Amino acid sequence: MTVIPVKMKKTVLVSGGVGFIGSHVTVELIEAGYDVVVADNFSNCDRTCYEGVKKITGREDIPLVEMDFCDLAAVRKIFADYPIDAVIHFAAFKAVGESVAKPLMYYRNNLTSFLNVLEAAQEKGGVNVLFSSSATVYGEPDAVPVTENTPRKPATSPYGNTKTMCEDILRDTVKASGGALKGILLRYFNPIGAHPSALIGELPRGVPNNLVPYITQTAVGKRECLSIFGNDYPTEDGTCLRDYIDIVDLAKAHVFAVTRMVEGKMKQDCEVFNIGTGRPVSVLELVNAFEKVNGVKVPHKFAPRRAGDVTAIWADPTLANEEMGWKATRSVEETLAAAWAWEKHLAGK
Numbered sequence: 001m002t003v004i005p006v007k008m009k010k011t012v013l014v015s016g017g018v019g020f021i022g023s024h025v026t027v028e029l030i031e032a033g034y035d036v037v038v039a040d041n042f043s044n045c046d047r048t049c050y051e052g053v054k055k056i057t058g059r060e061d062i063p064l065v066e067m068d069f070c071d072l073a074a075v076r077k078i079f080a081d082y083p084i085d086a087v088i089h090f091a092a093f094k095a096v097g098e099s100v101a102k103p104l105m106y107y108r109n110n111l112t113s114f115l116n117v118l119e120a121a122q123e124k125g126g127v128n129v130l131f132s133s134s135a136t137v138y139g140e141p142d143a144v145p146v147t148e149n150t151p152r153k154p155a156t157s158p159y160g161n162t163k164t165m166c167e168d169i170l171r172d173t174v175k176a177s178g179g180a181l182k183g184i185l186l187r188y189f190n191p192i193g194a195h196p197s198a199l200i201g202e203l204p205r206g207v208p209n210n211l212v213p214y215i216t217q218t219a220v221g222k223r224e225c226l227s228i229f230g231n232d233y234p235t236e237d238g239t240c241l242r243d244y245i246d247i248v249d250l251a252k253a254h255v256f257a258v259t260r261m262v263e264g265k266m267k268q269d270c271e272v273f274n275i276g277t278g279r280p281v282s283v284l285e286l287v288n289a290f291e292k293v294n295g296v297k298v299p300h301k302f303a304p305r306r307a308g309d310v311t312a313i314w315a316d317p318t319l320a321n322e323e324m325g326w327k328a329t330r331s332v333e334e335t336l337a338a339a340w341a342w343e344k345h346l347a348g349k
C-alpha cells in the first residue's frame with residue numbers, strides 16, 4: 001500500500017510578493033517546486049509584475065491576496081486560509097531619505113507589519129520566518145569585507161533602524177518560542193538587475209534613489225544626467241565601493257534559506273547570512289561597465305557626497321556559500337545587461 005503524504009509540497013507566504021525582490025523570489029520558489037501565496041497592498045509596486053511572474057512560471061494559479069500587513073486580522077486570516085510552512089517578509093517601506101522625513105510612518109509600518117507576521121506565526125506554531133534585512137545594519141564598518149560577526153553599528157536612518165530592530169524582534173521571538181518558531185535573517189548587499197526574461201524588474205516611483213535605476217533611466221533618456229555622489233572618498237577612484245548582487249542570485253538565496261528551514265537543517269534556531277558576492281565595485285566602475293556592456297552612454301557628473309553614505313562595504317559571503325550551499329554566479333556585466341533589457345522593455349523598445 002502506498003501511503004500518500006497529506007501534504008507533500010511546502011507552502012511559502014511572500015509578503016510584499018509583487019515588489020522588486022518579492023517578485024523574483026516568488027519565481028525562484030515556484031521553479032524550485034514550492035507553493036507560493038503572494039500578498040501585497042500595492043503601495044509601491046505594480047500588478048504587471050504579478051502578471052510577469054505568472055508568465056515566467058507558466059502558472060495562472062498563484063494565489064494573490066491584496067492586504068495590508070499592518071492589519072492583524074488580515075494577517076491572522078491569511079495564516080488561517082493557507083497551510084503556511086514558511087513566511088518571507090518583504091512588505092516594508094525602503095526609501096532612506098523619506099524615512100528621515102517621516103520616521104513615524106516608517107516605524108509604524110515596518111515594525112507593525114513584522115510584529116503582526118510574528119504574532120500570527122506564533123499563534124499557528126511551526127512556522128519558519130525569513131526576514132529581509134540589509135547590510136545597512138553594519139553602518140560604516142571598521143574593516144571590510146564584513147562577516148556576520150562584524151558588529152552592527154547604530155543606524156543612520158529610521159529605515160536602517162527598522163532593519164536592526166526587526167532583527168532583534170525576530171531573534172527574541174524565536175528564543176522565547178522554545179523551538180516552535182525558527183528564523184533566518186538575510187542581510188542583502190546591493191540587489192540590482194532584473195529577471196533575464198525582462199518580464200519583471202525594479203519599478204521605482206518618481207526619481208530613483210538607487211544607483212542602477214538612475215543609470216538605466218538616464219541611459220534611456222528619462223533623466224538628463226546621473227550625479228555621482230562624491231569622488232573624494234578614500235578609494236582608488238574616489239567613489240564609493242559596494243557589493244552589487246544580481247537579483248536572481250539574491251532570489252535563489254531565499255530558496256536555499258527556506259529549504260534549510262523546512263528541511264530542519266538549521267544549526268541554530270535563528271541564523272544570519274550575508275547575501276553578497278564578496279566583490280567590491282565602485283560607482284564609477286559600475287557606470288563604465290554599464291556603458292561598455294550595453295553600448296550606450298550614461299551622461300554623468302560628479303556631485304557632492306550624499307548624507308549617510310558609507311565609503312566602502314562588501315560582503316564576506318563564506319558562511320552562505322559553505323553552510324547554505326548558495327553562491328552568487330552572475331557577473332556584473334550580465335546583471336547590467338539584464339537591467340538595461342528591463343528598462344528598454346518598460347520603454348516599449
Ligand code: UDP
Pocket residue numbers: 190209210211212214226227228229230240241242283306309
Ligand atoms: N549613487 C550615486 N548616484 C545616485 C544614486 C546612488 O552616486 O543617483 C551612489 C551612492 O552614493 C552609493 C552607491 O551609488 O555610493 C549605491 O547607492 P544606492 O542608493 O543604490 O544603495 P546604498 O548602498 O545606498 O544602499
